[in-house]
Amino acid sequence: MSAQNIIDRLYPLNGGLAVAPDRSVYTPGRWKGEQITFSCNCYLMHHGSGWTLWDTGISDGVAEESGGKVIAHGIRGIVARTLTLQLADIGISPAEVTTVILSHAHFDHVGNAALFPHATWFIQSVEYAAMIGSDYAKYGYSPELYQTLDKTKIVLMEEDHDIFGDGAARVFFTPGHTPGHCSLMVHLSNAGKMLLAADVAHYPYNLEHGCVPSFNSDAQQSVASMQRIRSLADAESAQLWLNHDFVKSATIPHAPAYLD
Ligand SMILES: [Zn+2]
DSSP, rough: OOOOTTTEEEEEEEEEEEEEEEETTTTTHHHHTTEEEEEEEEEEEEETTEEEEOOOOGGGGGSSSSSSSETTTTTTOOOOOOHHHHHHHTTGGGGGGEEESSSSHHHHHHHHHHHHGTTTEEEHHHHHHHHHHHTTTTOOOGGSSSOOOOGGGGGOOOSEEEESSSEEEEEOTTSSTTTTEEEEEEEETEEEEEEEEETSOSSSSHHHHHHOOOTTSSSSHHHHHHHHHHHHHHHHTTTTOOOOOOHHHTHHHHHHHBOO
16 A cells, blocks of 8 residues: 555666766865766655656666766766666656656756656756756756756746655755755655755765865855755754765665665
C-alpha cells in the first residue's frame, strides 16, 4: 500500500561524473590547480501511483563519447550508464515519468531534459527567467539542453513549494549558486527525511566553512542558503545529502536499489 503523504521509494540515479580541473574555483584560496571529481546524482521518486524525478543528470548522449566530453568551463562530463538504461533497470521508460522538479539549470542537472518533454516541470520562476533571458551564459547555462521544454508544461514556483500538497516532497528556495537554485526535502516511511541540497555546497568542507564557489551568482545568498539548509536539516532531523559529494555518494544505494 502506498500512503499519499510519503515518498514510497527513492531511487538515487547515477547522473554521471563531472571532473573539474581546478578545485580552487569551488573553494577560493585552497587547492589551487587540484583536479576534483564530483558525483552527479539525480533522484527518482514513486509517490501514490506516479513517478517524479528530481533533476536529470548529464546528457545520455555523453555516454557515446569514449572518456567523456568537456562540456562547460573545462569540466569533463562522464556518463558510464545512461539514465534511460537505469530507468529500464527499474522497469520504467522516460515516458512514465510524469513530473520533473529542477534544482537549477546547469548541464549536470538539466542534461536529460529532452527525455521528458511530456512531463510537468516544476522550476523556480526566477531560475526560468534566467534560463531564457539574455544573460544565460553568465549563469553557465546551455539553452540547447532545455530547448525542448514546453512552456505550457512548466509550473513556475515562487520560492518554497509543496509539490504534492501533502508534505511528501517539499521544495525549499536556496538561491545563490544560481538565481533560483532550490533544494528538496523528501519524506520516507523507513529512512525518514532526506534533504537533497543539490549544489548549495559541493562538499562538506564548503558547507562547514561557508565557502562560496567563485562562479556562484550571489555570494550573500549562497551563505544564507547554506545556513538555511543546516537549520532545516537540524530542525527536521533530516539526513543532508550534497549532490556532488563523491565520498558521500559512494555510501548511498543507487538504482535499481532504493530507499523507502
Ligand atoms: Zn551541479
